[in-house]
Amino acid sequence: DVQMTQSPSSLSASVGDRVTITCQASQDISKYLNWYQQKPGEAPELLIYDASNLKTGVPSRFSGSGSGTHFIFTISSLQPEDIATYYCQQYDNLITFGQGTRLEIK
C-alpha cells in the first residue's frame, strides 16, 4: 500500500500569511495526488487535482505542486474562511489519504 505522510499535523497562522503543507508518498505516484479541504461538520471538498490543477471555482490563492513522491500545497494569503482540515490523497495505486493538517487562525 502507498503510505501518505502529511505534515504538519496542525498549523496556526495569521490572516494574510503564506501557508504550506507537504505530502510525501512512500513510492512514486507520478502526478496522481489531490488536495481536499474539510470544514467541521461538512464533507471534504476537492481543491487541487493531479498535483497542480486548480478545480474550477476554487480561489487562486490555493495552489499545488510536485510529482513523484513529494508534493506541496500552498495558500498564498490565508483568509479566515480557510480554517479547515486539509487532506492529500493519492490514486496511483488504490487510494490512500494523508493524516490531515488542521489549520487554525493565530
Added chain:
Amino acid sequence: QVQLVQSGAEVKKPGASVKLSCKASGYTFSSYTIHWVRQAPGQSLEWMGFINAANDDTRYPQKFRGRVTISSDSSASTVFMELSSLRSEDTSLYYCTRVVYGNSWGPFDHWGQGSLVTVSS
C-alpha cells in the same frame, strides 16, 4: 446539479451488518464511478472501495475484502454499501463520492452528506 443523497444514521450491535444507500441525481448514473470513504471521529479518511456504474466492476482494499459489498441499482440511480461483522472500530461517518472523470479512478468532485454508523452493544 449533481447530488448524492445518503441514507440516515444507523445504530448497530457488534456482529451485525449495515447497508447504506447513496442516491445520485443530476447526471447520467451509468457514466460515473462511485466510491465509499469513511471517517472515524477525529480521524482521517479511509477508502473502502468503489463500483463502476457502467459495468458494475467493483474493487475493495485488502483490509475490507470479504466484509464489504458495494452494489448498485441503475433503475433507481442508487449505490449501496454493505458492511458485515461490525465492530466498535467501524463507528464512523460513511461518505459516498463520485469520481470526476468517467474512469474508475480519479479525484472526487461530489460527495454525499455522510451516513453515521454507530456500533455499540
